[in-house]
């Protein structure tokens with residue numbers, strides 16, 4: 001009897017704690033519900049931040065895949081799932097890396113949740129992941145069963161300044177619907193942010209139009225198809241953008257080295273977060289062995305430290321432009 005009484009008391013306390021815990025954070029001071037926006041990857045998060053502007057007092061913005069975690073290997077925690085299920089606006093890529101989203105959304109608690117899928121926003125402008133000459137094809141699971149290999153959509157849609165403008169239109173529209181009191185604010189922020197994006201797009205266009213080289217070569221994965229196609233550049237690379245490969249075959253290395261020689265390319269490119277091993281062995285197999293190894297940032301793993309230091313979508317794309325100029329000399 002005594003023991004049971006204690007258990008009841010503990011259960012009561014637990015219940016009170018749980019109830020308090022659940023309502024806490026959902027409510028802003030004064031008891032009005034804050035609007036909750038969840039973005040899966042850094043570019044989406046940074047676009048929302050720019051659209052909210054200086055005074056996003058009534059909006060809680062969450063970056064889901066944070067602290068340098070990679071989109072390709074991320075799995076949501078129980079806390080992440082609760083955050084998504086209760087949010088008002090959810091933004092995700094909609095490609096092969098975040099297929100887990102479908103299951104989570106099927107259980108969503110908020111019937112008024114607005115969901116933005118970047119690939120759906122692009123519609124017919126989504127490009128297929130392609131295998132160019134010299135690239136190592138991925139080993140498909142269950143190979144041979146279906147015969148034909150299915151073409152996968154290229155999910156790295158955020159690496160185009162032109163796509164970014166379409167996504168910002170969509171996000172600003174959603175914010176205006178959810179929070180009509182601040183519509184004028186969102187519209188003004190959208191206009192000034194799009195101006196920045198299109199000015200940078202123009203700089204890319206001028207730099208690529210006047211460049212000596214029209215080809216980039218990656219001793220790495222290649223997630224930049226949307227960017228290179230915006231400016232009429234061609235590319236060679238070791239693997240497709242979503243590949244999990246880290247070791248290139250000797251055949252691949254030699255092919256890339258010969259292309260570097262043939263086109264007299266001044267640089268061999270890599271993406272952030274990896275190492276230069278493949279790029280270095282490509283260089284070692286060229287005639288001159290004097291190419292620069294440079295990194296283009298694909299924003300697939302941005303760290304909290306980067307964000308605290310003020311890194312933004314625009315600053316990373318500006319940095320990429322300077323790298324690209326060197327690689328196209």
Ligand SMILES: [Zn+2]
Nearest residue numbers: 097155241242
């Ligand atoms: Zn990918």
